[in-house]
Amino acid sequence: KPITEQHLRCVVDCFSVEGEFAGALPYGSGHINDTFAAYYQLADGTSKRYILQRINTHVFKDPKAVMENVIGVTHYLGKEIVKAGGDPIRETLNLIATKNGEYYHVDEDGGFWRMYIFIEDTTTYQMVKNAADFYNSARAFGKFQLLLADYPAATLHETIPLFHNTVDRVRQFKEALAANATGRANDVCDEIEFVLAREADTHVLVDQLADGKLPLRVTHNDTKLNNVLIDNATGEGICIIDLDTVMPGLSLYDFGDSIRFGATTAAEDEPDLSKVNFDISLFEAYTKGYLEVAGKVLTANEIQNLPMGAKLMTLECGMRFLADHIAGDTYFKIHREGHNLDRARTQFKLVADMEQQWDEMHKVVKKYI
Ligand code: ATP
Ligand code: MG
Ligand code: MG
Known part of the structure; x- marks a missing residue:
């Protein structure tokens, strides 16, 4: 089922994000999940984006188990990166909590959604060139x-x-x-x-x-x-x-x-x-x-x-x-x-x-x- 703007608005509303939601655009070239960049306008006039993903539940039949793994690993990585003197915002994925204090939102169609901090100023390559x-x-x-x-x-x-x-x-x-x-x-x-x-x-x-x-x-x-x-x-x-x-x-x-x-x-x-x-x-x-x-x-x-x-x-x-x-x-x-x-x-x-x-x-x- 295609994802409408109205639907996206509903979904992002469940996440605890600072600023005014300004819209979401399909992002990246992943083959499994539906990935969007969700844009927010901040009070100081700047804007910020987040990665919003709907998990492919045909591939991942137990999305809750997937999310428990992701939560466990990302939280652990965050702590280890801090210990090693690194930047825990850029060196691991960071899940955004929902307003209910969870890390995913299940929509009325059973769609499983999560949000990550967008790691800016990076590139992904599709092929090994050298x-x-x-x-x-x-x-x-x-x-x-x-x-x-x-x-x-x-x-x-x-x-x-x-x-x-x-x-x-x-x-x-x-x-x-x-x-x-x-x-x-x-x-x-x-x-x-x-x-x-x-x-x-x-x-x-x-x-x-x-x-x-x-x-x-x-x-x-x-x-x-x-x-x-x-x-x-x-x-x-x-x-x-x-x-x-x-x-x-x-x-x-x-x-x-x-x-x-x-x-x-x-x-x-x-x-x-x-x-x-x-x-x-x-x-x-x-x-x-x-x-x-x-x-x-x-x-x-x-x-x-x-x-x-x-x-x-x-x-x-x-x-x-x-x-x-x-x-x-x-x-x-x-x-x-x-x-x-x-x-x-x-x-x-x-x-x-x-x-x-x-x-x-x-x-x-x-x-x-
Ligand atoms: P695949 O086909 O590799 O299984 P997928 O559908 O599981 O992909 P992801 O790899 O999670 O999707 O994300 C798709 C793309 O979105 C990534 O290749 C990357 O370019 C971008 N992306 C994902 N998360 C972030 C992030 N936190 N910050 C910036 N870009 C991101
Ligand atoms: Mg990928
Ligand atoms: Mg993948």
């Missing part, structure tokens, strides 16, 4: 992990259960194979074989978590470049945003997913595999930035497993694309025939490249310990 951008985002995600190192991660809601449980992902993959809803499994034997040959790997991180050899951490789970606000003055990544998918997990999930999407020479859906290569220099840029900041809180075993994090997140993603291809493209939107198969193949190509450069990846990690 190693420096990637390095800056690594430092920002490293700082997120550093500041949240002592957060009681187990108290967070697992809003998407088993999200990066690679063992369970294999189970789901096999289910799609067995059902073979489209009959396509018969045409992708090499790709299926690629996954099944690596089934033992999918246990490596999950088992170490179960055995207490890897610590449960706060994970972001959407570590894209455009979820980092870059300070216009310094070029540094100052604030991690988009905390909807914050959950308990492994630091290696966030690290690995960043490498998966960033340390590559081609788009995720490039059909020409000769263009798709794992880029070890981008891997190095990210590893350097991440370890420079998070290195002091990560355990030796976490650091040792960074390459495995990269490989398993990439394998998992490929396996999900392939399962969806076989199931008939019911989860990931496709824009052409075989789109999910192309996507699966790029991921498997990256996994194969990583395996070939396994020793080099470990050497890079050692260099920045």
